[in-house]
Amino acid sequence: MTRHLSRLRLTAFRNYTAAALDLDDRHLVLTGPNGAGKTNLLEAVSLLSPGRGLRRASFDTVQAQGSDIGWAVAATVETDDGPADIGTGAGPDGGRRVRINGANARSIEAMSDYLRVLWLTPAMDGLFSGPASDRRRFLDRLVTTLIPSHSSSVSDYDKAMRQRNRLLEEGGDIRWLSAVEIQLAELGASIHLARTDSLTHLQALIEQSLDDESFPSAHLALTPLFDNQSEPTSSAALETALIETWQASRALDRAAGRTISGPHRVDLEVTYAQKGMPAALGSTGEQKALLIGLILAHARLVKLRTAITPFLLLDEIAAHLDPDRRRALFSALDGLGTQCFLTGTDKLLFEALGERAQTITVRDGRLYKD
Numbered sequence: 399m400t401r402h403l404s405r406l407r408l409t410a411f412r413n414y415t416a417a418a419l420d421l422d423d424r425h426l427v428l429t430g431p432n433g434a435g436k437t438n439l440l441e442a443v444s445l446l447s448p449g450r451g452l453r454r455a456s457f458d459t460v461q462a463q464g465s466d467i468g469w470a471v472a473a474t475v476e477t478d479d480g481p482a483d484i485g486t487g488a489g490p491d492g493g494r495r496v497r498i499n500g501a502n503a504r505s506i507e508a509m510s511d512y513l514r515v516l517w518l519t520p521a522m523d524g525l526f527s528g529p530a531s532d533r534r535r536f537l538d539r540l541v542t543t544l545i546p547s548h549s550s551s552v553s554d555y556d557k558a559m560r561q562r563n564r565l566l567e568e569g570g571d572i573r574w575l576s577a578v579e580i581q582l583a584e585l586g587a588s589i590h591l592a593r594t595d596s597l598t599h600l601q602a603l604i605e606q607s608l609d610d611e612s613f614p615s616a617h618l619a620l621t622p623l624f625d626n627q628s629e630p631t632s633s634a635a636l637e638t639a640l641i642e643t644w645q646a647s648r649a650l651d652r653a654a655g656r657t658i659s660g661p662h663r664v665d666l667e668v669t670y671a672q673k674g675m676p677a678a679l680g681s682t683g684e685q686k687a688l689l690i691g692l693i694l695a696h697a698r699l700v701k702l703r704t705a706i707t708p709f710l711l712l713d714e715i716a717a718h719l720d721p722d723r724r725r726a727l728f729s730a731l732d733g734l735g736t737q738c739f740l741t742g743t744d745k746l747l748f749e750a751l752g753e754r755a756q757t758i759t760v761r762d763g764r765l766y767k768d
């Protein structure tokens with residue numbers, strides 16, 4: 399059976415006061431005018447996975463304006479082992495609460511036992527030419543669909559790094575600084591190894607399918623972690639190397655007001671495998687196609703390694719593709735055997751999906767079955 403959402407409920411979420419949707423296992427196409435709430439619905443589904451969702455919004459922004467009940471997103475996921483109810487929303491302390499089958503979950507990651515989510519949005523159009531931080535975030539999302547705890551490692555790392563920068567600036571206790579660097583190194587080594595391991599597997603899978611020409615293939619590489627030494631491959635050696643680097647660069651980092659090197663500085667280099675050309679040099683449509691190829695390959699990798707095919711949330715992607723690429727995308731989605739949510743302002747763009755999709759019109763935060 400295709401793992402799919404059979405029910406989705408939104409409460410006080412952005413421009414939805416209350417919405418409920420019953421679904422079968424086919425793809426879902428959401429169409430409607432600008433500002434109707436199409437992306438908001440995809441964002442709601444993206445929050446059923448670790449992290450801050452496809453807009454990286456703070457939780458007070460997703461709260462529906464003018465509503466005084468806390469926001470909530472709940473879904474029923476149909477799996478081979480039967481249905482599971484998962485939900486997330488504002489907790490009593492202003493944090494995030496996760497519920498699974500009627501009970502509070504031990505962690506946000508627990509949702510990943512039922513649902514893994516990947517997305518492509520128009521905000522990612524400039525990914526290859528934009529700042530390295532966007533590519534790192536993209537990579538971390540890919541890694542999180544494979545290793546759900548990766549998302550919290552990255553946010554714990556960012557917190558520890560801010561603490562280190564503060565201690566350097568304030569000239570705090572050296573023992574405390576060393577303790578923070580040890581914690582930072584543990585997190586940093588685990589993040590770096592998760593990234594390199596995921597990329598190695600993704601690259602191998604892309605190379606196996608190089609003869610599929612529907613979408614261009616990417617060649618992926620991380621920029622070096624250290625300037626003048628090779629990268630240890632074991633976790634312990636990597637931690638030691640990170641600690642030594644940070645200890646040696648305290649004065650420089652203090653002067654710069656930030657931690658100059660570490661896993662938070664690496665970049666994901668993407669080139670067209672077939673042309674050997676940097677991804678940023680492709681046309682808008684070519685870059686979009688490369689990104690789609692990458693997401694599809696990663697979805698296949700997640701399926702292979704975890705036996706859970708991720709849900710794909712594809713916001714406004716059909717408009718950039720020529721009709722042949724659009725058809726290729728739809729058949730690739732069928733090949734994945736997952737439920738995808740696709741949005742657009744124009745129904746005609748999805749015509750080639752035919753009976754393979756259920757369609758909903760979104761208008762002003764309300765959902766209408768077509």
Ligand SMILES: Nc1ncnc2c1ncn2[C@@H]1O[C@H](COP(=O)(O)OP(=O)(O)OP(=O)(O)O)[C@@H](O)[C@H]1O
Nearest residue numbers: 412413432433434435436437438459460461462463
């Ligand atoms: N917290 C909030 N409370 C109420 N409304 C909100 C909130 N946040 C965003 N909105 C509204 O939601 C609407 C945007 O919805 P969304 O981004 O889902 O549109 P869309 O259908 O994807 O449109 P487009 O085709 O332009 O991308 C806007 O009208 C915005 O003002």
